[in-house]
Amino acid sequence: MKAIRRPIFWFGLAMWVVSFALATLLVQLGAQVMSDVPTAGRQISQSEFIDADAMAGVEGKIKGLQRALDANAQAQEDARFRLQSRTLDYDTQRTGFENWLKTRTATQSEDQNPEVTRRVKALEQLKAAQRDAQAAVNDLVEDKANLDRSLQALRQEGRSLRQAAAVPYQSALKVEVLKVFLIRLALTLPLLLVSVWLIARKRQSAYWPLYRSFIMFSLFAFFVELVPYLPSYGGYVRIAVGIVLVCAAGHYTIKYMARYLSRKKQEEAQPEAEKRKAIPYEAAIKKITQGVCPSCDRQFQLAAGKKSDAAQPPKIDFCVHCGFSLFRKCGSCGERENSFFKFCGSCGVPSTSAQPGQG
Ligand SMILES: [Zn+2]
Ligand SMILES: [Zn+2]
Incomplete structure (x- = not known):
């Protein structure tokens, strides 16, 4: 049984709706404020902390080396082409000379000796030219190896410069995170303090449903706008x-x-009459119906509808824990009634004439 007035129940429900609606609007307002106040902090990146002059020097050198490598590749191509053609020249000349020698052996003419000398000399010149071309190719290959080594060293230097930026970047990032947190704390802490004050002082106020929405809003602000930004x-x-x-x-x-x-x-x-005055009427009716003593808050009986195996629970008129009067008999008709009822449910006589727990 509930003694609370029906409209009061609907009023309470309506006030919860009002509380949630107001809290939602406050949350939206808060989000608006948060987006307008520069709370995001400065975006910083690690590249800001690299020694710019040193990095520019390294990058310039790398570019120079890459140009030199390109030139080297071009030169190597040319040199290899030259080597190929000189090798071909030499091979052709030698084959021709060998064939000529064979025919000469066959004819055995002595007057051709100066011609042999001339041809051998020409062949030697071609061989020397081929050797020079080979040496040029070798030099270029060696140059390329040196260039590659220098390039690797420079790239390593660049990596070191970037790594050196990590420590100042991390500390700057920490400062930035702390700054963002402090700004957000400055915005949310007053809300939380006001909420604490409202909870401590305004719980009994008729305007509590409105204060309640402010508290919901401040809790939302705390958990959504502040906690995730804790450093x-x-x-x-x-x-x-x-x-x-x-x-x-x-x-x-x-x-x-x-x-x-x-x-x-x-x-x-306290004496029972004092206790009765201190207990709110609605709460007392509800508690006794649920089998709970309104004075000591202990259960004196299983609530109606939750009956134990025993078909009929024994009728209990006084709290078995504190002796408080729970049911009494009407002074007029003698019917057993909840001791907080203001009128007898059977005969309608005001219960003031009732004898608590007697009869
Ligand atoms: Zn009791
Ligand atoms: Zn009665």
Whole structure:
């Protein structure tokens, strides 16, 4: 049984809708503000931290070497072509000479000796030209090897310059991340502080549904706009913040629990008439219907509909834990009624005449 007035229930539901709608609008407003305030920080890249002059020098040298390599390739092509043609010249001349020698042996003419000398000399000249061409090719190949080695050294130098930029880049990045976080903290921390104040001071206010949406908004801002931007420092900060938050939650839960228990103990020590005044009417009706004592919050009976194996639970008029009167008999007609009912459900007589737990 619920004693709460039906419109109050719908009012509560409507206020939740209002709270969520307002919170959504506030979140959108916050997102708008975040996109307009320069919170993104400066985009920095590692290339900004490379020694520009040294890098330009290295790159200029690399370009020069590449041009020299291209020229070398061209020259090698030409030199190999020359070598080929000279080799061909020599081979042709030698074959011709050998054939001529064979015919000469056959005829045996002595007067041809100067001709032999001339031809041998010409052949030697061609051989020397071929050797020169081969030497030119070899020189070019050696040049290319040297150029390649220098190019490799320069590329290594360039890599070192880029690696040297990593350390200043990382530290600049850390500063930038911290800056972004501090800007976001400056924007979200006031919201959180206001929320804490609202929770502490305005929970009983009639305007609580509106304050509630502000709190939802600030929680959203905290988890979406701030937490992902926490500088990690290798994960330490995030874990530390998590530990602090969990410890704070634990601390306040324990404190709340202790306050609740001491309040209950105080209430239980009071006379029953005082206890009745302190308990809200709607909550009392609901709790007794659920089988929970409204005074000590302990269960005195299984709730209706959750009956145990015993077909009929014993009728309990007083709390078995604290002796609080739960049901009583109407002073007029004697029907058993919830002790918080203001009128007898059977005869309609106001319950003021009832005798708590008697009769
Ligand atoms: Zn009790
Ligand atoms: Zn009655």
